[in-house]
Amino acid sequence: MIKNGGTTTWEHWNGERSWIHNCYNGIGTWFYQALGGIRPDEDVPAYRKILIQPQVPQGITWAKTFKETPYGKVVVNWELNGKTMELNIEIPVGTDASVVIPSGVKKYNLDGNEFNLSGEKSTVDLKSGKYTINYTF
Numbered sequence: 001m002i003k004n005g006g007t008t009t010w011e012h013w014n015g016e017r018s019w020i021h022n023c024y025n026g027i028g029t030w031f032y033q034a035l036g037g038i039r040p041d042e043d044v045p046a047y048r049k050i051l052i053q054p055q056v057p058q059g060i061t062w063a064k065t066f067k068e069t070p071y072g073k074v075v076v077n078w079e080l081n082g083k084t085m086e087l088n089i090e091i092p093v094g095t096d097a098s099v100v101i102p103s104g105v106k107k108y109n110l111d112g113n114e115f116n117l118s119g120e121k122s123t124v125d126l127k128s129g130k131y132t133i134n135y136t137f
Contacts, residue, residue, distance in 0.1 A: 031063075031065055032065045032066065032067045032076075034054075034055045035054065035055060035057075035060070035063045035065060036052075036054055036063055036065025036066070036067070036076040036078075037051075037052045037053040037054035037055060037076060037100075038050060038051075038052060038065060038066075038067045038074050038076055039051045039052075039053070040069075041098070046069070046070050047067075047069035047070060047071060047074070047095060048071070048094070048095055048096070049095065049096045049097070049098070050069075050074055050091065050095060050096070050097040050098075051097070051098055051100065052076055052087075052089060052097055052098070052099045052100065053099070053100035054076060054078050054087070056078075056080060056085075060080075061079065061080045061081075062077075062078065062079040062080065063076075063077065063078055064077045065077070069092065069095070071092040071093065071094045071095045072092025072093065072094075072095075073090065073092060074090065074091060074092060074095075074097075075088070075089065075090035076088075076089055077089075083136050083137040084134060084135070084136045084137075085134065085135055085136075085137070086132065086133070086134050087099065087131075087132070087133040087134075088130075088131075088132050089126065089130070089131045089132075089133065090129075090130050090131075091126055091127065091128045091129060091130075091131075092128055093128045094128065095128060096125065096126065096127055096128075097125070097126045098123040098124070098125050098126070099123060099124040099125075099126065099133060100122060100123050101117060101122050101123065101124060101135060102122075102135075102137065103122060104137065105117060105122075105135045105136070105137065107135070108124065108133055108134065108135040109132075109133065109134040109135070110124060110131060110132070110133055111131055111132055112132075
């Protein structure tokens, strides 16, 4: 496309039809939405509340992701060491976040303090700030 003067993603590789087609641009969202797990809460407008639930593909042991929102940058960096996950999270001022802890995990550490998960609750609710969360599968 570039060799043929293209400055956008074309609908077809050979330049037929639309020369400004976004069907291939969605791959970028996978990095922060799936790998980083950064998604807006569908019940709250415009990233006022964020859901954080990183997906960990087999063979991937770390990710550094962020998403610019109307309130500032959301950062989710994680590293998997064996069966221990460490998440470093930054939530901008004016937003809240819920971090989903995988099923089967009974306790987690938040900034060095240990907490138990009880009953059906499998999320950690956070206000704006910087946090470190650890848990073992």
